[in-house]
Amino acid sequence: MPRILMKGNEAIAEAALRAGATNYFCYPITPQTEVAEYLAHRMPEVGGVFLQAESEIAVGNILFGAASTGKRVFTSSSSPGISLMQEAISYMAGAHLPCVIVNIMRGGPGLGGILPAQSDYFQATKGGGHGDYRLLVLAPSTIQEAVDLTMQAFYLADKYRNPVMVIGDGMIGQMMEPVEFPEKYEEPPLPPKDWACTGARGREPHIIKSLFLDPLALEKNNLLLYQKYEKMKAEEVRFELYKTKTENKILIVSYGTMARICQTAIDELETESISVGLFRPITLFPYPEKELYAEAARKNIKTVLVIEMSIGQMVEDVERVVRGIKPIKFFGRTGGVVPSPEEAKEQIKELLKKEAGTRKRKTRKG
């Protein structure tokens, strides 16, 4: 298929349709409303279901009802709207229901702003709603990757019978880039959805629920969830390395479009003969723990530098993984301010200068 120029939000919408998700529910919020606007005219063409509901609380719960049919369903929103969906997300996780939720993040807390941010990392990866559950979280850094991951998100949701979140900062939604859709979308076979509610004809009724008043029964359900998350950790971890070399002294960890800004900084530093590598998690849950550990443990790496569009959220996962083996530094801008390549370069040069300073002192002493 030819490459076409598309806005991120519209590309995500089209990708979902092509993965067979022709059921979409929404409530308008900047900076992702184009998903809804695109689907409002596109959905009738493919004979799907499009509904603008009265709130994100309703959207989340409509998604819950729709997912119970066994068909592919999704929604998109931005930070404040995602907060309102947490009730339904927790219930769907507890009831083992697949669905896809796209969060095009804006600055928070509160009403915050409408500019790009990565400040919903905690909410996406550490629970968000109540209870012992996780989402599988995919973080694209280009529009093409947003397309690819959105399509895969539906497969993963079905594979694990768990909500999957595609998370991008505002830029992923608003940027225009050339994208290519696969000629024919293919995915590995999935088990039949024999759990769906289709009417109790010739079988016992199917009951989709998350209430277990007996603590042992609830624990059993939570252990079932836990086993799924362990399987995700074993099978779904995704990440990308950029210019990681033996001689690098600094390893940057960054995700989403922030990682691309870091790539620009890395390319520019290369022209000044400064070599820096980047570790980009693509799955935020499951987090690429072993892989990050291996990169950070490389002999020459003196510092791990985490750069985010937040006041420091993913850095806590990096600390969890790397703590004790290498020093960790954090740089971030928040509230919708996007760190520039210049700022990233400055951080790196500063670190290298300090590092050279300590080395000199050490050699003098020695």
Added chain:
Amino acid sequence: MEDSKIIFSRPTALKPTVTHYCPGCTHGVIHRLVAEVLDELNLREKTLGVAPVGCSVFAYNYINTDFLEAPHGRAPALATGFKRLRPDMIVFTYQGDGDLASIGMGEIVHAANRGEKFTVIFVNNGIYGMTGGQMAPTTLEGQITTTSPKGRNVAEVGMPIRICELLSSLVTPAYLERVAVHTPQHIIRAKRAVRKAFTYQTQNRCFSLVEFLSTCPTNWGLTPGESVRWVEENTLKYYPLGCFKDPDKEVKTDGTV
């Protein structure tokens, strides 16, 4: 023996179990009416129920159809999502008055206004049963509950909400009827309303809601017999029975067919 025929039995849409409802609670009667109608219209095998949060959360242990268990108040949203994707199926929600008229007010009003083609079984017992007898938006003026120990003070918390009247102000066509189940005559009339609601759904006509004036002897602090008198003397005075909206102009709108 050849002349003998079964004239009364358990509907197939009702599971052969004992319910957890208190003596004198009319949730059980309402379950049975729904089950009888599902049987009579031959709908059981293509029906989805949506259970609320409230005493009837376990409706799926008794009513023999596929079921979803909704978050508190959100049953109409779940029903919307399901029915939009499966318009060929029959969908009903079963909701208490705390569930529907308090936390779920937004969802019920918008589902009704969109004209979603599902049926709501709304059980108004004027109190929060499951959590132990707190004030509901439907609690009567002066009625004592654990959170209105001196009686509902309408100057502070407003008058009880009449859901049928409120929803009937929406312009979208709907079938809305209020019934009672504290006497056999009322039960017979109530069943007609349930039948009409599901019939409209099978015809894909409109949103339908039947409001039941129900009892909660346990939290009202009354015996089952006293509860029947309470409905007669208090509940019925504030909540008039009858049909509040009907898409079919040919049918009489006083609850009779």
